Amino acid sequence: MNQFLSSILLLMFATNSFSQNAVSLVPKTPSKAPDYFCTWNIQGYVCNFKSTAGNRQEMTENNMFGNGEYQNWVTFFPKIREDLIFVMDDSWDIPIAEISKDGPTFGLTELNQERFPSYTGNPAERLTKLVDAVKAKGWKGLGGWICAQEAPVVGNVNSEEYWTKRLKDANEAGFAYWKVDWGKQSRNLEWRKTMTKLGRTYAPNLVIEHAFNGTPLEFSDTYRTYDVENVIAQPVTIQRISELLKYKPQGQAKGIINCEDEPYIAAGLGCAIGIMRYPFADNIPNGATDYVFPAAGRNIKHRLDEVTRAVRWHRIAEPFGVGSDIYSVDTAILKDYWVLGERETWNKAHKPGDTLRENAPARVSRGLPLAKVLNPSPNQPFVLSSLYPNGAVAIATIGRGINREYITQRIKVEQEIQNIDNPIGIFGDYDTLTLILPKKIKASEYEVLGQDLASDKASVITKGILFKENKIIISGEIIRKIGLAEASKNDISDPGLVLKFNRKNK
Template sequence: MKKIYLLLAYMFATCAIIANEEGPNLVPQAKSTVANYWCTWYAQNYWIGRGSDLKDLKGVTNSAAREEINYHTIFNPKDGWASTYLDRESRKDYVFLIDHGWQSKRKEEYIAGGMPFFNMITDPRDFAEYAHLEPKDRLKKFNEEIKALGWNSLGLWTRGNITEKQARTFVEWSKHAEIKYWKIDGGNDGGKYFSQKVKDAIYPELVLEYITGSGGNINPKWNQDQASYPSVYDFGGNLRRAMLSMVQSVDVFRTYDASPLLMTTTTLRRTHDVLKQTQQQAKYKALINVQDDCNVSVGLGVLVASKRHPNMGERTYNGKDLHHQLSGPRLMQKRFDEVSRFGRWARIAPAFSAGTGTYLSSDNELIDRCVYTPWDTWAAGTYGRMVSQSAPAIMARNMPLPKVESDGPAPFVCVSTYPNGPTGIATDGRVSPEKRWFEPRAKVTVKIKDASQPIGVVGRYKELILAFASSLEDVEHIWAQDLLDDSSMDIKSKVKISGNTISLSGDLIDEIGLSAASPGDLSVPGLVLRLEGKNLPFFGKEYTPVVPIPQASAFVKAKTKGYVGPASIKKVKDGHEVMSDNKSKIDFALKKLAKPINTGKVQITWTMRDLDPRALTRNGFLVVSSDEDALSSVLAGAWTGSNEVTVFEGLGGHSSAPKKKFKPGKEMSCKLVLDLDKRSAELTVNGVSSKILFSESMTSVSYVGFGVKGAKTSFSDITIK
């Protein structure tokens, strides 16, 4: 009898071991080979006034953020960005990119020349630990210390135009230091792309990212009631041609910064506007970087520039946490698992170029909107106003559009069949005036090209149905694991198999996709699954949809000659007369420049005079703007009725702008100097000067014109240098 009990105990133990046997690890151990990165910029901004309660926002500027990066903030063991952010295993999938402020600010130290923000000299005061070394060895030592913490490589931020000789020197320094990434945040050397040209020749392992800007951190017309809100990259957009040229010329094209709250919607629309024009054309070689949208990136085959950090409650504005880059109930600060999951997904399915394969989108666009506050964004023109953005409800690369069924608001849905075989499926949340972040669930049906390939699933679902080419009767196992995990489990008994489909409940996706979640992390589920068996189904050529490439002629709006805007404008000899009866706000008339200006210094000169010197209201302003509605703009001029010179950001920024007394005389001689790299604007009128720093809302000068508030003013023709 004792032997029987022992035998039964052995059998039960054996069964338990078999039942709990781990399946294969579906995530490769080797680090990702594509250039995703984590960037210091949002942390730099949050460090301004850290530990204090701010009473105003005057000190929260781009230039102040530049001063927050140094050896201590990066490396100190208590809260250093490189030493404490992301776990060590996740760091190997990301470049650690140091943003604005790491380079020397003293021209005499630029031993190879260059620009204030493109000289590659590690600042010897902020990084005294490297000051005794030659420039290339400073970078090498810096990179060695970053890699010692587990990061893939050091990445470098730059901005501006340089010569081919300077580019060669800087690329050689990076090659010596084994640095893998540059973020070129403005400038393309006059369209000659010297850095790209040189690195292709002598150090192709270096990845270069470029931008055109985006006309502001919110897509245009956000203050209007429209059916959709296209980006500046769309047909008729003022940066469309620049975008198309750049995507043909560089390694990575970044869709640029987007204001929080509506970040995903803004970015999806920009990505849509790029992909619909570049698809199926190998000449569009650049990978697309979509900032910090890790979830939709699984479904779009793109790169990320993660900037989130976990710090909260360490800097407040009138008692409330202030973070202009990570505001809102989405709480990106508590969503680090999705960064790690995306890095591991990239090991399975690396991002692919904008011109690879087909792109489809639904006709239906989802519109998200909410009211912004001073705690939400640096874009002061949006405070207290409803901001609207839109993007296609469904986006698909190299595959048919999925079917999405929802009883209420639907999520955004993005899917891709990657060139190396896997399928990425993602849903993402929405924004409404009542709920500034929510994650609706839907029933989503997706066709899978190759049943033998991994399938990545990210987001929340009511039900996910995977449809294959034929019957699944030969499937033996359905392995699934949290992308954060190192082993899978067989979920065949937990799913519903019917003919050629597999149905996963939303609860099962939550269970598996969060099984390795970090305590307190709010990231949505993220998992990978793979079928195992004989004769797994595979679609043929019929799987890939035939997609005509949209042509510009079908979309271009009728061109408006001259100036547009609410102000009245009349051409006169040597200039224009601008008039408005509106005394409640500044009206404007803008003209589109032949070519946008997005880096360097710009000098604009003009003269102006009051048409009615006896009028109670007399004023005039030059308006420079990223968009045709002057939503992202700087205005420079004078309240001549009160003898005051002023320069300010945004149409509504005049009330709090600094003003200086001057003597108008019969005619005012005006000069505005814009530095788009330092984000400064200095106005001089009749010898009296006023200077401000403007925010990241204005990313380029694409339009120039005039503004008045209940006044009649004569402006000369302007000169731009």
């Protein structure tokens, strides 16, 4: 009888364990966040970054859908493709032979038939067919780079009529994103504001992204923090975000910051992501160093898992606009510097041997008090934290570029939060992370689930979490074990995981 009961209990335990482990903390439903993959850098890669004009010539149907060695871009990011908009960069709408940015068709915003010969019909019909083809490959939608001007080739036109026509075409086609960049009107706030207003009228589902000067954030759906040199990108991006948090959206503006290809910064500060990296690792086709994503420092092209983790975090907690939360920017500044080697930047103004210096606040938070670093040092990471509108919390440590080394120092971090009712995202590396609550909490009342955000399966990790009065202490070992559980071969991304504290039934 005892053996029988023992067998039954063992079977029940095994079944319960399997059931718990089969649960996913990451929803299956794709994110609604305006995250995207942008083609500009992969355009440069396939032409060996020979010139800006060369980049432009690579934005073609063949490269997007072809079967060549460096083609078929629509097959990138299979695990998160349904969460991402595929954004065609400069230039999908001009003739291939037009290489100067002063050319007459920049700003035309009509799918070029020479570049995309399979997609026929009038402008709206051509675009519709391409949207359908991209979505058939699993992407959430299709978007495009927009030159901030009316194309000179059409002559003297009424600006509002010009953009109304193109917005109607975009709406008819189901086009998802306009990345409005440089052009004759790029710094004309009224022009950008009018485009946004027209977009809300004639293409209400189209996300219109702006850039330059910060002020457009007040009327934008999304605002891009803009280009960076990747060996020193993190402090630049953190500094730019900290300067943008002061803005207040007007009217229907969403005011979401897009921090480009910094996924863990995006998670830590509630931003959208504009992916620029790609899965062609190491050197460019001619054998030279990829100077946009050099192996020196972070070696970003070997950090694709962090993209997956941050994008999937947006299934749990969507990026949110400025002006809706209390924010804090540390007065303490961390100073990064990078001594350039050969082919480590796309910026021709910087030469090998130059020292790039960038500073940023040591800590930034949105909706939460600044995190505390218990063992500060000159090389400590940046610490970012946010309370999302749905109650989820994200905490991220961001490494440092010092001299010619990328440093991810493990530190002891404390973060005050109000409760543990909602998911908690943890990004980066730690010695320990301590969550401090307003009142005491008992371990016996909770089951703790943890999951690599790149995984589809959670684990019960209650025994690995220390409850001590009003503190919950998570060791760096647990963060690495869970947050790297689904790590891809040769990927060097820092951990990224989600925790869920489930209250036990009494």
